[in-house]
Amino acid sequence: MILSLAWKSLRNRRFTAALTVLSIALAVLLLLAVERLRTESRASFAATVSGTDLIVGARSSPVHLLLSSVFRIGNATNNLRPETWHALAQLPAVAWSIPIALGDSHRGFRVVGTTGAYFEHFRFGDARRVGFSSGRPFADEHEAVLGADVAQRLHYRVGDSIVLAHGAGDVSFALHENRPLRIAGILERTGTPVDRAVYVTLEALGAIHAQANAQAEADPLAAALKAHAPGGGAAITAVFLGLKSRGAALAVQRTVNEYAAEPLTAILPGATLQEVWEITGVVERTLFAVSVMVVVVGLAGMLVALLTSLAERRREMAVLRSVGARPAHVFGMILGEAALLTGLGIALGVAGLYAGLLSSQGWLASHYGLFVAVAWPSAHELALLLLVAIAGALIGLVPAWRIYRHSLADGMTIRL
Amino acid sequence: MQYAPSLASGGGRWDGGTGAPRIIRRSEEPRPLPHSSPTDAGRAAATLRDVVFAWTADAPPVLRIATLDVAPGERVFLRGPSGSGKSTLLNLLGGVVLPQSGKVSVLGQDLTKLGGAARDRFRADHIGFVFQLFNLIPYLSVAENVALPCLFSQRRRARAEAADGTMQHAAIRLLEHLDMGDPTLLRRPVTELSVGQQQRVAAARALIGAPELVIADEATSSLDADRRVAFLALLFRECAAARAAVVFVSHDPAMAHLFDRTIQLSDVNDAAS
Numbered sequence: 001m002i003l004s005l006a007w008k009s010l011r012n013r014r015f016t017a018a019l020t021v022l023s024i025a026l027a028v029l030l031l032l033a034v035e036r037l038r039t040e041s042r043a044s045f046a047a048t049v050s051g052t053d054l055i056v057g058a059r060s061s062p063v064h065l066l067l068s069s070v071f072r073i074g075n076a077t078n079n080l081r082p083e084t085w086h087a088l089a090q091l092p093a094v095a096w097s098i099p100i101a102l103g104d105s106h107r108g109f110r111v112v113g114t115t116g117a118y119f120e121h122f123r124f125g126d127a128r129r130v131g132f133s134s135g136r137p138f139a140d141e142h143e144a145v146l147g148a149d150v151a152q153r154l155h156y157r158v159g160d161s162i163v164l165a166h167g168a169g170d171v172s173f174a175l176h177e178n179r180p181l182r183i184a185g186i187l188e189r190t191g192t193p194v195d196r197a198v199y200v201t202l203e204a205l206g207a208i209h210a211q212a213n214a215q216a217e218a219d220p221l222a223a224a225l226k227a228h229a230p231g232g233g234a235a236i237t238a239v240f241l242g243l244k245s246r247g248a249a250l251a252v253q254r255t256v257n258e259y260a261a262e263p264l265t266a267i268l269p270g271a272t273l274q275e276v277w278e279i280t281g282v283v284e285r286t287l288f289a290v291s292v293m294v295v296v297v298g299l300a301g302m303l304v305a306l307l308t309s310l311a312e313r314r315r316e317m318a319v320l321r322s323v324g325a326r327p328a329h330v331f332g333m334i335l336g337e338a339a340l341l342t343g344l345g346i347a348l349g350v351a352g353l354y355a356g357l358l359s360s361q362g363w364l365a366s367h368y369g370l371f372v373a374v375a376w377p378s379a380h381e382l383a384l385l386l387l388v389a390i391a392g393a394l395i396g397l398v399p400a401w402r403i404y405r406h407s408l409a410d411g412m413t414i415r416l
Numbered sequence: 417m418q419y420a421p422s423l424a425s426g427g428g429r430w431d432g433g434t435g436a437p438r439i440i441r442r443s444e445e446p447r448p449l450p451h452s453s454p455t456d457a458g459r460a461a462a463t464l465r466d467v468v469f470a471w472t473a474d475a476p477p478v479l480r481i482a483t484l485d486v487a488p489g490e491r492v493f494l495r496g497p498s499g500s501g502k503s504t505l506l507n508l509l510g511g512v513v514l515p516q517s518g519k520v521s522v523l524g525q526d527l528t529k530l531g532g533a534a535r536d537r538f539r540a541d542h543i544g545f546v547f548q549l550f551n552l553i554p555y556l557s558v559a560e561n562v563a564l565p566c567l568f569s570q571r572r573r574a575r576a577e578a579a580d581g582t583m584q585h586a587a588i589r590l591l592e593h594l595d596m597g598d599p600t601l602l603r604r605p606v607t608e609l610s611v612g613q614q615q616r617v618a619a620a621r622a623l624i625g626a627p628e629l630v631i632a633d634e635a636t637s638s639l640d641a642d643r644r645v646a647f648l649a650l651l652f653r654e655c656a657a658a659r660a661a662v663v664f665v666s667h668d669p670a671m672a673h674l675f676d677r678t679i680q681l682s683d684v685n686d687a688a689s
Contacts, residue, residue: 005556005567012555319553321512323621324540324568326533412512412545 002325006333009316010340013309017341020305024345027291027298028388029352034291035381036353038284040372045277048192049240049269051123052098053249056080056088056256057238059263063279066272069100069238071193072110076102079235084262088239091255093248096121098240101205104164109150111164111198113205119145121242124192134158135185141204143184149195151186158183162198164208179208191365202236241266295388299395302341306334306399314406322412331404338396345392346385350377459524461629461661462486462509467518468687469504477516478504480687484679488628491652491662493672496681502665505681506633509663510543511535523628540569544622544660546651548634551618552606559602562587562620565627572625579626590620594650612643619651626658633665641670648674 010017049070057065058078067073089097098121101113119137122130135158138145146156156162161180181200189195243249249268256266317330357374364372377385464484470477478501486492496502507513508520511527520527523542527535544565552561563583566573576586591597594616606617615635622630632651636644648671655662664675672678
């Protein structure tokens with residue numbers, strides 16, 4: 001009965017109430033969206049490489065090696081000699097190895113020189129292998145495989161010809177025009193850096209560079225490049241290693257780090273991914289803090305709306321007192337209203353989140369390579385929502401207490 | 417419904433006003449009433465004895481009333497200028513505030529002996545109020561406004577239902593008696609009613625479930641002279657039908673002659689002199 005009275009009172013102020021609910025809903029929506037993007041981008045970040053036990057590169061910092069080999073950000077300081085890769089592949093603990101050679105590009109996308117082992121052994125996400133959406137792996141040094149983004153952005157199809165360029169810039173002046181490559185296959189979308197690269201054989205890279213070196217005498221630019229990248233065969237940037245037993249990872253890492261013929265660094269990708277995430281963690285925490293602020297502003301808006309309605313409602317409460325309402329009823333009505341507004345705001349915010357997720361899922365995946373699953377709220381999100389609800393109820397205590405005091409002092413007669 | 421249990425437990429403290437007076441009361445039987453000859457002094461509509469009220473403990477008292485009695489069914493005009501403590505007196509009679517000392521009894525129940533919840537419940541059960549303005553809840557319909565006391569008082573609800581079948585019927589009958597029976601009027605938002613109509617709705621609300629005491633605070637000040645008399649006539653007729661006492665508080669003496677008795681507040685309030 002009292003509840004229906006409170007409900008009718010709220011309905012009477014439905015415009016302000018709706019605005020309050022809306023502001024709380026938007027705040028909750030933002031909080032959840034930031035949370036969701038944060039956890040999903042973290043998950044997607046952690047999913048860029050899996051199943052690889054060690055990544056070996058020339059001696060450098062682990063973070064640098066991870067960024068250059070997995071994310072293809074920046075350049076490796078030094079290359080490995082092909083013999084080193086062969087030696088690593090023959091270690092008894094090693095089950096498989098994928099060499100990668102970076103340095104060339106195609107219209108802004110990195111070119112990765114590798115072997116067929118890449119398509120067989122490389123894993124990402126939940127140990128998923130990289131599949132082909134069309135075509136097949138490259139068969140020889142005249143063929144290339146494209147990541148999903150490359151094919152989509154540049155409108156390439158299987159059978160088209162492409163030309164690589166030296167260096168990783170968007171515009172290059174040193175095109176390997178006399179060695180065009182035929183596109184043999186296009187990879188499925190993975191949502192990882194795999195999508196944004198062109199894959200060729202190590203031999204193709206070696207042949208391209210050998211030819212560039214042969215021209216060096218006539219071409220001053222090529223001569224400069226030769227001085228920059230000596231050696232004929234494709235130098236290897238890093239090697240991904242899969243071990244027969246994961247337990248051996250630390251032992252192999254030590255072996256590699258102590259490798260006598262060449263200074264090497266071996267990293268455990270998971271641990272280094274974590275390290276990189278810590279660096280970006282500041283941004284993440286800032287985002288979270290901002291969305292918490294927005295929730296605080298939303299709840300403060302409710303407080304203001306409730307407090308401004310109090311002057312008008314003092315009369316209402318005095319009348320209710322005269323017909324027998326107790327101060328506790330009056331207190332409960334205001335508190336209940338705050339709780340209801342918060343509850344509706346949360347419900348609307350959650351509904352908005354799911355509507356937004358469903359409608360933007362495809363766009364996020366295609367533009368940012370971010371796969372945001374439309375999943376039930378996590379325990380963490382539920383805890384956040386519960387916190388918002390409690391905060392809303394606590395905020396309701398302020399006007400409730402004020403009107404309670406008023407109604408004790410006003411009694412049934414109020415002169416306003 | 418978090419307060420429902422506490423309402424119910426509050427009910428245990430008062431048997432609905434029909435039970436025997438408490439034992440304490442026997443030793444201090446009130447003196448005979450000066451201006452009337454009630455047959456049931458213990459059930460006087462309202463009795464104040466040696467009441468002192470101040471807003472704070474160290475403030476000078478607003479009210480100091482040695483004796484004030486209202487007999488059952490009596491119509492009393494309580495006159496006093498603004499600020500003379502009329503509203504405070506009404507809050508005392510309604511049990512919304514308690515005196516520092518003395519005794520406030522309504523229908524033989526000493527309100528100072530009741531806890532807060534029990535006093536609120538007692539007020540809901542036995543007293544109807546009509547105020548000057550802002551009497552009605554704007555978001556409730558006419559009929560809902562009239563039925564409002566029945567939300568807070570089982571006793572008045574039961575009485576209304578016993579008399580008219582349902583709360584709704586009781587509300588409509590009262591409104592009809594107050595010339596407000598037009599069905600289109602019942603569905604109108606109360607904010608669209610004229611002031612005179614609003615006051616009649618407020619009167620119907622005060623009367624539903626037949627409370628024994630009706631208190632009107634400047635209830636006619638916003639009406640013009642003709643309507644005042646008409647309103648009072650309606651109010652008296654309904655109160656007589658319910659055998660309810662009326663305490664009508666006003667600063668305006670013009671209508672004093674319509675009442676059984678006029679009390680000048682300054683005459684009974686020693687704090688004013």
